[in-house]
Amino acid sequence: MKMSYPSTGLKRKLYLVYHQDGLLEVVIGAALLILAAVMLSEQMAFIGLIGIPAALYLPLKQQISVPRLGHIRFVPERESRMKLGLALFLGLAAFAGALAVYPVMKGISRESWAAVEPVLPLVFGGLLGVVLAGVGWFLKATRFYVYAALGLALVWLVFAAGGRTGLPVALLGVVVEGAGLLYVSRFVRAYPVTDDIRDA
């Protein structure tokens, strides 16, 4: 039985407390850096490597955050698994879609390419922004909206300056990873593991 209770504010605050450890930024920053390396080196076969930081999130949370701050579950485990499954499916679908579009884009005529090329940074920046804003919305962590806006601005700026596609992603990766490491070090100092916080 769900209670109609004005608790959205409290839930949001709990989300912020639970994600103050900065591990999300560390993982997403690492994924962005790997994506940037793949784009700059044009070795698209290694794109799957961005899954490695994502796979490390839960073990990191278990090792760094849980012994210090404890653990909470916002939704029942089954619902959580379903949401994660849906997110993975959407991610894979987007990736498969991108792979399917790539040969089509390569095969189009020079004139068509000239028409499409100017809007590509708009599309890529928009996608990056939507993904980061989506993370912020999903986790109710508003600072990800800032990363989304920064990502969008960087992509457009670098494209306008004639830079390579991977460069804004690398810059954003450095910012997000740096912020994450800062948050982690602050969190570890603020919540040391001491005897008096062991379980009841």
Place this chain on the structure above:
Amino acid sequence: MPDKEAIFAPLLAVGDFDKTVHEPARLMLLSILSVLDQADFVFLHHLTGLTRGNLSTHMRRLEEAGYVRIEKEFVDRRPVTGLSITPEGRTALKDYRDKMRQFLDELE
């Protein structure tokens, strides 16, 4: 002669408040648990600032009233105590909120 009891009914209702919920530490715990599926002892200890002994006492009191469910398990050979609110706990918290709102409205 006006019926004093009828006039002051909303004020007198304070005496009917559920004392298990009314206590500040327990009200805090129930409010936190009402927006979560589960929270462990360490998290609640940090968030509420209650001492371990105090937190354990209030947890037990809420469990005895049937308002929270306490589950103990081992994660990585570490004992973990998980708390979750029961349907009865949600109802008690909602009733308390409604009564408190009525009471405060009466003061305005």
